[in-house]
Amino acid sequence: MKTKLVIRNIGTLLSGKMEDPILDADCIVAEDGKITAFGNEKDMDTAGATTLVDAHGVTVAPGLIDSHVHPVIGDYTPRQQQLNWIESTLHGGVTTMISAGEVHMPGRPKDIVGLKALAIASQRWYENFRPSGVKVHAGAPVLEKGMVEQDFKDMAEAGVKLLGEVGLGSVKDGRTAQQMVGWARKYGIQSTIHTGGPSIPGSGLIDADMVLETGADVIGHINGGHSALPDDQIVCLCENCLKGIEVVHNGNERAAVLTINTARELKQLDRVILGTDGPAGSGVQPLGILRMVALLSSFANVPAEIAMCFANGNTSRQRNLDTGLIEAGYCADFVLMDQAQHAPGKDMLDSIQLGNLPGVGMTIIDGEVRSLRSRNTPPAQRLPEVVT
Numbered sequence: 488m489k490t491k492l493v494i495r496n497i498g499t500l501l502s503g504k505m506e507d508p509i510l511d512a513d514c515i516v517a518e519d520g521k522i523t524a525f526g527n528e529k530d531m532d533t534a535g536a537t538t539l540v541d542a543h544g545v546t547v548a549p550g551l552i553d554s555h556v557h558p559v560i561g562d563y564t565p566r567q568q569q570l571n572w573i574e575s576t577l578h579g580g581v582t583t584m585i586s587a588g589e590v591h592m593p594g595r596p597k598d599i600v601g602l603k604a605l606a607i608a609s610q611r612w613y614e615n616f617r618p619s620g621v622k623v624h625a626g627a628p629v630l631e632k633g634m635v636e637q638d639f640k641d642m643a644e645a646g647v648k649l650l651g652e653v654g655l656g657s658v659k660d661g662r663t664a665q666q667m668v669g670w671a672r673k674y675g676i677q678s679t680i681h682t683g684g685p686s687i688p689g690s691g692l693i694d695a696d697m698v699l700e701t702g703a704d705v706i707g708h709i710n711g712g713h714s715a716l717p718d719d720q721i722v723c724l725c726e727n728c729l730k731g732i733e734v735v736h737n738g739n740e741r742a743a744v745l746t747i748n749t750a751r752e753l754k755q756l757d758r759v760i761l762g763t764d765g766p767a768g769s770g771v772q773p774l775g776i777l778r779m780v781a782l783l784s785s786f787a788n789v790p791a792e793i794a795m796c797f798a799n800g801n802t803s804r805q806r807n808l809d810t811g812l813i814e815a816g817y818c819a820d821f822v823l824m825d826q827a828q829h830a831p832g833k834d835m836l837d838s839i840q841l842g843n844l845p846g847v848g849m850t851i852i853d854g855e856v857r858s859l860r861s862r863n864t865p866p867a868q869r870l871p872e873v874v875t
Protein backbone atom coordinates (compact mmCIF):
# COMPACT_ATOMS: atom_id res chain seq x y z
CA MET A 488 0.00 0.00 0.00
CA LYS A 489 1.26 3.47 -0.80
CA THR A 490 1.94 5.60 2.26
CA LYS A 491 1.83 9.37 2.49
CA LEU A 492 3.16 11.29 5.45
CA VAL A 493 2.28 14.94 5.93
CA ILE A 494 3.86 17.03 8.68
CA ARG A 495 2.11 20.39 9.00
CA ASN A 496 2.45 23.45 11.27
CA ILE A 497 6.23 23.16 11.39
CA GLY A 498 7.65 26.11 13.32
CA THR A 499 11.22 25.86 12.01
CA LEU A 500 12.46 23.47 9.35
CA LEU A 501 16.20 22.76 9.54
CA SER A 502 17.66 21.49 6.26
CA GLY A 503 20.92 19.83 7.32
CA LYS A 504 22.66 22.09 4.81
CA MET A 505 25.22 24.50 6.22
CA GLU A 506 24.83 26.82 3.25
CA ASP A 507 21.09 27.19 3.87
CA PRO A 508 20.32 25.77 7.32
CA ILE A 509 16.81 27.14 7.88
CA LEU A 510 14.19 26.64 5.19
CA ASP A 511 11.22 28.87 4.56
CA ALA A 512 8.68 26.08 4.97
CA ASP A 513 5.98 24.88 7.34
CA CYS A 514 5.12 21.52 5.78
CA ILE A 515 6.78 18.34 4.50
CA VAL A 516 5.25 15.58 2.41
CA ALA A 517 6.80 12.13 2.04
CA GLU A 518 5.52 9.24 -0.04
CA ASP A 519 6.57 5.63 0.51
CA GLY A 520 9.24 6.77 2.96
CA LYS A 521 10.90 9.36 0.73
CA ILE A 522 10.60 13.15 0.86
CA THR A 523 8.60 14.38 -2.12
CA ALA A 524 7.94 18.03 -1.25
CA PHE A 525 8.46 20.72 1.36
CA GLY A 526 7.35 24.32 1.46
CA ASN A 527 4.29 26.28 2.48
CA GLU A 528 1.27 24.11 3.11
CA LYS A 529 -1.08 26.32 1.13
CA ASP A 530 0.94 25.60 -2.03
CA MET A 531 1.22 21.85 -1.48
CA ASP A 532 -0.80 18.73 -2.20
CA THR A 533 -1.45 17.33 1.26
CA ALA A 534 -4.59 15.34 0.42
CA GLY A 535 -4.77 11.63 1.11
CA ALA A 536 -2.28 11.46 3.96
CA THR A 537 -2.03 8.03 5.55
CA THR A 538 -0.16 9.64 8.45
CA LEU A 539 -0.82 13.26 9.39
CA VAL A 540 1.39 14.89 12.01
CA ASP A 541 0.60 18.29 13.46
CA ALA A 542 3.97 19.68 14.55
CA HIS A 543 2.25 22.34 16.69
CA GLY A 544 5.01 24.81 15.88
CA VAL A 545 8.02 22.73 16.88
CA THR A 546 11.27 22.38 14.94
CA VAL A 547 11.74 19.57 12.41
CA ALA A 548 15.21 18.44 11.36
CA PRO A 549 16.60 15.50 9.42
CA GLY A 550 17.10 12.57 11.80
CA LEU A 551 20.46 12.73 13.54
CA ILE A 552 23.31 10.46 12.46
CA ASP A 553 25.79 8.98 14.90
CA SER A 554 28.89 8.59 12.75
CA HIS A 555 30.75 6.39 15.23
CA VAL A 556 29.22 3.50 17.18
CA HIS A 557 30.40 0.03 18.17
CA PRO A 558 27.36 -2.23 17.93
CA VAL A 559 27.56 -5.98 18.38
CA ILE A 560 24.22 -7.68 17.89
CA GLY A 561 20.62 -6.55 18.01
CA ASP A 562 19.89 -3.99 20.69
CA TYR A 563 22.38 -5.47 23.14
CA THR A 564 25.97 -4.56 23.87
CA PRO A 565 28.21 -6.61 26.13
CA ARG A 566 30.46 -3.56 26.59
CA GLN A 567 28.52 -2.22 29.58
CA GLN A 568 25.95 -5.02 29.70
CA GLN A 569 23.36 -2.69 28.18
CA LEU A 570 20.05 -3.68 26.68
CA ASN A 571 18.10 -1.37 24.37
CA TRP A 572 20.86 1.19 24.04
CA ILE A 573 19.90 1.82 20.41
CA GLU A 574 16.28 2.49 21.36
CA SER A 575 17.57 4.88 24.05
CA THR A 576 19.62 6.67 21.40
CA LEU A 577 16.57 6.94 19.14
CA HIS A 578 15.02 8.87 22.03
CA GLY A 579 17.99 11.22 21.64
CA GLY A 580 16.96 11.95 18.05
CA VAL A 581 19.33 9.55 16.27
CA THR A 582 17.80 7.63 13.37
CA THR A 583 20.99 6.34 11.69
CA MET A 584 24.19 4.88 13.13
CA ILE A 585 27.48 4.01 11.45
CA SER A 586 29.60 1.21 12.87
CA ALA A 587 33.28 1.89 13.42
CA GLY A 588 33.82 -1.81 14.05
CA GLU A 589 32.08 -4.59 15.96
CA VAL A 590 35.05 -4.73 18.30
CA HIS A 591 33.15 -5.54 21.47
CA MET A 592 32.02 -8.95 20.24
CA PRO A 593 33.31 -11.36 22.88
CA GLY A 594 35.81 -13.68 21.25
CA ARG A 595 36.00 -11.51 18.14
CA PRO A 596 37.79 -13.54 15.43
CA LYS A 597 41.16 -12.12 14.43
CA ASP A 598 42.00 -14.71 11.78
CA ILE A 599 41.17 -13.48 8.32
CA VAL A 600 38.42 -15.90 7.33
CA GLY A 601 36.82 -15.34 10.73
CA LEU A 602 36.92 -11.55 10.60
CA LYS A 603 35.44 -11.57 7.10
CA ALA A 604 32.65 -13.86 8.26
CA LEU A 605 31.90 -11.58 11.23
CA ALA A 606 31.83 -8.49 9.01
CA ILE A 607 29.42 -10.09 6.55
CA ALA A 608 27.21 -11.49 9.32
CA SER A 609 27.11 -8.13 11.16
CA GLN A 610 26.16 -6.29 7.98
CA ARG A 611 23.34 -8.78 7.46
CA TRP A 612 21.87 -8.92 10.92
CA TYR A 613 21.56 -5.14 11.14
CA GLU A 614 20.19 -4.95 7.60
CA ASN A 615 17.62 -7.60 8.50
CA PHE A 616 16.76 -6.25 11.95
CA ARG A 617 16.57 -2.56 12.78
CA PRO A 618 16.31 -2.02 16.54
CA SER A 619 13.29 0.26 17.08
CA GLY A 620 13.59 1.17 13.40
CA VAL A 621 17.07 2.72 13.71
CA LYS A 622 19.24 2.20 10.63
CA VAL A 623 22.50 0.65 11.77
CA HIS A 624 25.13 0.47 9.04
CA ALA A 625 27.36 -2.27 10.39
CA GLY A 626 29.73 -4.97 9.23
CA ALA A 627 32.95 -2.99 9.64
CA PRO A 628 35.95 -5.33 9.80
CA VAL A 629 39.08 -4.42 11.71
CA LEU A 630 42.29 -4.64 9.69
CA GLU A 631 44.59 -7.49 10.64
CA LYS A 632 48.02 -8.33 9.26
CA GLY A 633 48.02 -10.69 6.30
CA MET A 634 44.88 -9.40 4.57
CA VAL A 635 45.25 -9.26 0.78
CA GLU A 636 43.39 -7.41 -1.95
CA GLN A 637 41.15 -10.40 -2.66
CA ASP A 638 39.80 -10.22 0.91
CA PHE A 639 38.47 -6.71 0.30
CA LYS A 640 36.99 -7.74 -3.03
CA ASP A 641 35.28 -10.72 -1.39
CA MET A 642 33.81 -8.61 1.40
CA ALA A 643 32.65 -5.85 -0.94
CA GLU A 644 30.91 -8.39 -3.17
CA ALA A 645 29.20 -9.77 -0.07
CA GLY A 646 27.84 -6.35 0.91
CA VAL A 647 30.48 -4.91 3.26
CA LYS A 648 30.70 -1.12 2.85
CA LEU A 649 32.73 0.05 5.84
CA LEU A 650 36.02 -0.61 7.58
CA GLY A 651 36.27 -0.58 11.34
CA GLU A 652 38.68 1.90 12.87
CA VAL A 653 42.13 1.37 11.43
CA GLY A 654 44.53 0.75 14.28
CA LEU A 655 42.29 -1.39 16.46
CA GLY A 656 43.66 -4.58 14.92
CA SER A 657 47.20 -5.79 14.36
CA VAL A 658 47.90 -3.35 11.50
CA LYS A 659 49.61 -0.47 13.30
CA ASP A 660 51.94 0.97 10.65
CA GLY A 661 50.97 3.62 8.12
CA ARG A 662 52.34 1.85 5.07
CA THR A 663 50.37 -1.35 5.51
CA ALA A 664 47.27 0.58 6.55
CA GLN A 665 47.52 2.84 3.50
CA GLN A 666 47.72 -0.17 1.19
CA MET A 667 44.69 -1.85 2.77
CA VAL A 668 42.65 1.37 2.85
CA GLY A 669 43.46 1.73 -0.84
CA TRP A 670 42.17 -1.78 -1.58
CA ALA A 671 39.05 -1.05 0.44
CA ARG A 672 38.44 2.18 -1.47
CA LYS A 673 38.95 0.43 -4.80
CA TYR A 674 36.00 -1.82 -3.99
CA GLY A 675 33.79 0.92 -2.56
CA ILE A 676 34.47 0.30 1.13
CA GLN A 677 34.72 3.48 3.23
CA SER A 678 37.42 3.74 5.88
CA THR A 679 37.93 5.44 9.21
CA ILE A 680 40.91 5.56 11.55
CA HIS A 681 41.28 5.64 15.31
CA THR A 682 43.01 8.89 16.25
CA GLY A 683 44.79 9.57 19.54
CA GLY A 684 45.88 7.54 22.50
CA PRO A 685 44.79 3.97 23.31
CA SER A 686 41.08 3.67 24.10
CA ILE A 687 41.22 0.57 26.28
CA PRO A 688 43.96 -1.84 27.33
CA GLY A 689 45.13 -3.60 24.19
CA SER A 690 44.66 -0.72 21.75
CA GLY A 691 47.47 1.66 20.79
CA LEU A 692 48.47 5.23 19.96
CA ILE A 693 47.69 6.56 16.49
CA ASP A 694 49.43 9.88 15.90
CA ALA A 695 49.01 12.49 13.15
CA ASP A 696 51.78 10.99 11.01
CA MET A 697 50.04 7.63 10.89
CA VAL A 698 46.65 9.24 10.17
CA LEU A 699 48.13 11.23 7.29
CA GLU A 700 50.04 8.27 5.85
CA THR A 701 47.00 5.98 6.03
CA GLY A 702 44.69 8.45 4.31
CA ALA A 703 41.42 6.96 5.57
CA ASP A 704 38.18 8.62 4.44
CA VAL A 705 37.28 9.83 7.93
CA ILE A 706 39.62 11.02 10.68
CA GLY A 707 37.86 9.05 13.40
CA HIS A 708 37.42 10.87 16.72
CA ILE A 709 40.00 13.59 16.07
CA ASN A 710 39.39 14.68 19.68
CA GLY A 711 40.50 11.27 20.96
CA GLY A 712 38.61 8.31 22.24
CA HIS A 713 39.28 9.38 24.99
CA SER A 714 42.91 10.65 24.96
CA ALA A 715 43.43 13.37 22.35
CA LEU A 716 46.59 14.05 20.39
CA PRO A 717 48.57 17.18 21.32
CA ASP A 718 47.00 20.39 19.97
CA ASP A 719 49.60 20.90 17.24
CA GLN A 720 48.83 17.46 15.76
CA ILE A 721 45.08 18.13 15.74
CA VAL A 722 45.65 21.43 13.94
CA CYS A 723 48.05 19.66 11.53
CA LEU A 724 45.40 17.05 10.68
CA CYS A 725 42.76 19.70 10.01
CA GLU A 726 45.18 21.61 7.79
CA ASN A 727 46.82 18.77 5.88
CA CYS A 728 44.05 16.33 5.28
CA LEU A 729 40.85 16.94 3.31
CA LYS A 730 38.87 14.08 4.84
CA GLY A 731 35.90 14.07 7.18
CA ILE A 732 36.73 15.39 10.65
CA GLU A 733 34.85 13.38 13.23
CA VAL A 734 34.34 14.70 16.76
CA VAL A 735 32.94 12.35 19.40
CA HIS A 736 31.26 12.48 22.78
CA ASN A 737 33.59 9.83 24.19
CA GLY A 738 36.53 12.17 23.63
CA ASN A 739 38.29 15.22 24.96
CA GLU A 740 35.91 18.19 25.00
CA ARG A 741 38.65 20.81 24.91
CA ALA A 742 40.14 19.12 21.84
CA ALA A 743 36.65 19.12 20.28
CA VAL A 744 36.43 22.88 20.69
CA LEU A 745 39.97 23.29 19.30
CA THR A 746 38.97 21.23 16.26
CA ILE A 747 35.92 23.37 15.54
CA ASN A 748 37.86 26.60 15.95
CA THR A 749 40.54 25.29 13.56
CA ALA A 750 38.02 24.08 11.00
CA ARG A 751 36.26 27.44 11.14
CA GLU A 752 39.53 29.31 10.50
CA LEU A 753 40.10 27.04 7.50
CA LYS A 754 36.50 27.72 6.34
CA GLN A 755 35.98 23.95 6.37
CA LEU A 756 33.25 23.43 8.94
CA ASP A 757 31.48 21.34 6.29
CA ARG A 758 33.99 18.55 7.05
CA VAL A 759 32.84 18.24 10.67
CA ILE A 760 30.72 15.21 11.58
CA LEU A 761 29.65 13.90 15.00
CA GLY A 762 29.68 10.56 16.73
CA THR A 763 29.40 9.18 20.23
CA ASP A 764 31.89 6.26 20.03
CA GLY A 765 29.41 4.43 22.24
CA PRO A 766 29.14 1.89 23.67
CA ALA A 767 32.57 2.56 25.09
CA GLY A 768 34.53 2.51 28.28
CA SER A 769 32.62 5.61 29.29
CA GLY A 770 29.32 3.88 28.60
CA VAL A 771 26.39 4.49 26.33
CA GLN A 772 25.35 8.06 25.54
CA PRO A 773 21.71 8.14 24.47
CA LEU A 774 21.82 11.94 24.24
CA GLY A 775 25.42 12.04 23.05
CA ILE A 776 24.79 13.61 19.66
CA LEU A 777 22.51 16.31 21.06
CA ARG A 778 25.03 16.93 23.83
CA MET A 779 27.77 17.41 21.22
CA VAL A 780 25.58 19.86 19.30
CA ALA A 781 24.97 21.87 22.49
CA LEU A 782 28.64 21.65 23.55
CA LEU A 783 29.99 22.84 20.21
CA SER A 784 27.30 25.46 19.74
CA SER A 785 27.92 26.98 23.17
CA PHE A 786 31.69 26.55 23.72
CA ALA A 787 32.86 26.84 20.09
CA ASN A 788 30.36 29.59 19.35
CA VAL A 789 28.62 27.92 16.42
CA PRO A 790 25.03 28.94 15.60
CA ALA A 791 22.83 26.04 16.68
CA GLU A 792 21.36 25.56 13.21
CA ILE A 793 24.92 25.08 11.88
CA ALA A 794 25.94 22.77 14.75
CA MET A 795 22.88 20.64 13.90
CA CYS A 796 24.31 20.17 10.39
CA PHE A 797 27.36 18.47 11.97
CA ALA A 798 24.88 15.86 13.21
CA ASN A 799 22.97 15.18 10.01
CA GLY A 800 23.71 16.89 6.67
CA ASN A 801 27.49 16.96 6.89
CA THR A 802 27.58 13.27 7.78
CA SER A 803 25.19 12.49 4.96
CA ARG A 804 27.48 14.22 2.48
CA GLN A 805 30.77 12.90 3.86
CA ARG A 806 29.41 9.36 3.90
CA ASN A 807 27.17 9.43 0.82
CA LEU A 808 23.99 8.52 2.68
CA ASP A 809 20.41 8.85 1.43
CA THR A 810 19.31 10.41 4.72
CA GLY A 811 20.23 13.50 6.73
CA LEU A 812 19.11 16.26 4.36
CA ILE A 813 15.74 17.82 3.60
CA GLU A 814 15.79 17.13 -0.09
CA ALA A 815 13.35 15.44 -2.46
CA GLY A 816 14.23 11.78 -2.82
CA TYR A 817 15.96 11.55 0.57
CA CYS A 818 14.62 9.24 3.27
CA ALA A 819 11.82 10.66 5.40
CA ASP A 820 13.88 10.39 8.59
CA PHE A 821 13.11 13.23 10.99
CA VAL A 822 13.44 14.40 14.55
CA LEU A 823 10.85 16.81 15.95
CA MET A 824 11.99 18.88 18.92
CA ASP A 825 11.32 22.03 20.86
CA GLN A 826 12.91 24.21 23.49
CA ALA A 827 13.10 22.34 26.78
CA GLN A 828 10.73 23.47 29.50
CA HIS A 829 12.27 26.26 31.60
CA ALA A 830 15.46 26.31 29.50
CA PRO A 831 16.66 29.89 29.03
CA GLY A 832 16.81 31.37 25.53
CA LYS A 833 14.39 33.16 23.23
CA ASP A 834 13.73 30.02 21.18
CA MET A 835 15.02 26.46 20.78
CA LEU A 836 18.06 27.36 18.72
CA ASP A 837 19.02 30.14 21.12
CA SER A 838 18.62 27.80 24.10
CA ILE A 839 20.94 25.26 22.43
CA GLN A 840 23.52 27.96 21.87
CA LEU A 841 23.28 28.70 25.58
CA GLY A 842 24.30 25.08 26.17
CA ASN A 843 20.90 23.48 26.78
CA LEU A 844 19.52 20.34 25.17
CA PRO A 845 16.28 20.51 23.20
CA GLY A 846 13.38 18.25 24.11
CA VAL A 847 12.67 15.56 21.52
CA GLY A 848 8.96 15.10 20.84
CA MET A 849 8.92 12.57 18.01
CA THR A 850 11.13 10.60 15.65
CA ILE A 851 10.16 9.37 12.20
CA ILE A 852 12.07 6.83 10.08
CA ASP A 853 11.23 6.09 6.45
CA GLY A 854 8.01 8.03 6.90
CA GLU A 855 6.87 6.00 9.89
CA VAL A 856 6.52 7.44 13.40
CA ARG A 857 8.93 5.45 15.58
CA SER A 858 8.86 7.28 18.93
CA LEU A 859 6.79 9.97 20.64
CA ARG A 860 7.86 12.12 23.60
CA SER A 861 11.43 11.21 24.45
CA ARG A 862 11.99 9.37 27.70
CA ASN A 863 15.52 10.73 27.85
CA THR A 864 15.59 14.41 26.91
CA PRO A 865 14.28 17.18 29.14
CA PRO A 866 10.56 17.67 28.40
CA ALA A 867 9.81 19.95 25.47
CA GLN A 868 7.59 22.99 25.79
CA ARG A 869 5.37 21.85 22.93
CA LEU A 870 4.79 18.36 21.55
CA PRO A 871 3.87 17.29 18.03
CA GLU A 872 0.82 15.10 17.62
CA VAL A 873 -0.16 12.26 15.33
CA VAL A 874 -3.59 13.34 14.03
CA THR A 875 -4.23 10.32 11.80
Ligand SMILES: [Zn+2]
Nearest residue numbers: 652681686712
Ligand atom coordinates in the same frame (compact mmCIF):
# COMPACT_ATOMS: atom_id res chain seq x y z
ZN1 LIG B 1 38.70 4.56 18.49
